[in-house]
Amino acid sequence: MDNKTSSYILFDNGEHKCIVFTSLVKGEGIQANQFLIINDREGAVIDPGGDLTYSPLTFELLKYIPLNRIRYVFGSHQDPDIITSMPRWLMHTQASIVASKLWARFLPHLNSAFTSGKMTGNWEDRLIELPDEGMSVPIGQSELCCIPAHFLHSVGNFQFYDPISKVLFSGDLGASVVGDPQTPVTDMEAHLRSMRGFHQRYMCSNRILRYWVEMVREMDIDMIVPQHGAPFVGREPIEQFLDWLWHLECGVDLIEPRIYRCPKTRLAVA
Incomplete structure (x- = not known):
C-alpha cells in the first residue's frame, strides 16, 4: 500500500467498518495510529491523539462519517498521544468520552476549555468511567468490548475488541517504531527484536503479561x-507474539536497586 495514505479500511462487510488513520503527525511528534468503528451510521473513535492530530484526523473522519454521528471517543490510557485532544471532542461533537475510572477525573486538567465557558452543558454527563473489569459499549447494532490491560503500561489501561471484525486494538502492547502500519508483520523474528527494548521498559512485569x-x-x-x-x-503471527510475551521479562522483573540512589550527576549550567 502507499505509505502516504492517511487512512485505509481495515475491515468492511457492507454494514460494519473499521478504519485506521496513520501518519497524521507532522514534525517531530511520535507517530501514532487512530481508529474509527462505524456500525448502523454510528461511529466511535479510538485513541484520537492530541492537538497534533485533531485537525488532520477530523478532516479524514469526514470522508467516512459526519462528526455529529460520532457517539463515543475511547481512550485506552492517559498518554499525550492518546487523548489530550479530548476537550475539542467535547466542544465540537456530542460524543461521550469512555475512559478508565482511575484517571477520568484528571481529564479536565488537559485544557482550560472546561472552565473558560466554551464548554456547553455538563461535561461530566458525557464521561463514561470504565470499571476495572471493563464493559461492552453499544455502537449501532454492534458493540465494542473494553477489556482490561492494566499495567500494560498504565495503571488503568484498556484495550478494545471488535467482535465483528475480530480485531483487538491493543494500544501500546505490540507497538513498534518500525514497520508500516498498513502492512502486517511478516518477519516476526526481526519485528520482535525491534519491540524488545520498548516492552521491557514500559510493561510492568511478566506476571501481568x-x-x-x-x-x-x-x-x-x-x-x-x-x-x-x-x-x-x-493466527500464526498472533501466536508467535503471544509466546514472546509469555516469556518476556520486563519492568519490575529487570529493575535494579542501584537505580534508586540520590543522583550524583549535576546539570552543567553555561
Whole structure:
C-alpha cells in the first residue's frame, strides 16, 4: 500500500467498518495510529491523539462519517498521544468520552476549555468511567468490548475488541517504531527484536503479561492492531507474539536497586 495514505479500511462487510488513520503527525511528534468503528451510521473513535492530530484526523473522519454521528471517543490510557485532544471532542461533537475510572477525573486538567465557558452543558454527563473489569459499549447494532490491560503500561489501561471484525486494538502492547502500519508483520523474528527494548521498559512485569496472554488466547481474534507500527494478522503471527510475551521479562522483573540512589550527576549550567 502507499505509505502516504492517511487512512485505509481495515475491515468492511457492507454494514460494519473499521478504519485506521496513520501518519497524521507532522514534525517531530511520535507517530501514532487512530481508529474509527462505524456500525448502523454510528461511529466511535479510538485513541484520537492530541492537538497534533485533531485537525488532520477530523478532516479524514469526514470522508467516512459526519462528526455529529460520532457517539463515543475511547481512550485506552492517559498518554499525550492518546487523548489530550479530548476537550475539542467535547466542544465540537456530542460524543461521550469512555475512559478508565482511575484517571477520568484528571481529564479536565488537559485544557482550560472546561472552565473558560466554551464548554456547553455538563461535561461530566458525557464521561463514561470504565470499571476495572471493563464493559461492552453499544455502537449501532454492534458493540465494542473494553477489556482490561492494566499495567500494560498504565495503571488503568484498556484495550478494545471488535467482535465483528475480530480485531483487538491493543494500544501500546505490540507497538513498534518500525514497520508500516498498513502492512502486517511478516518477519516476526526481526519485528520482535525491534519491540524488545520498548516492552521491557514500559510493561510492568511478566506476571501481568501472562494474565493478558491467557485472556487473549480465549478470544476469537484475527488481528492485533497496536497504536504504533505494524499489525499482527492471522493466527500464526498472533501466536508467535503471544509466546514472546509469555516469556518476556520486563519492568519490575529487570529493575535494579542501584537505580534508586540520590543522583550524583549535576546539570552543567553555561
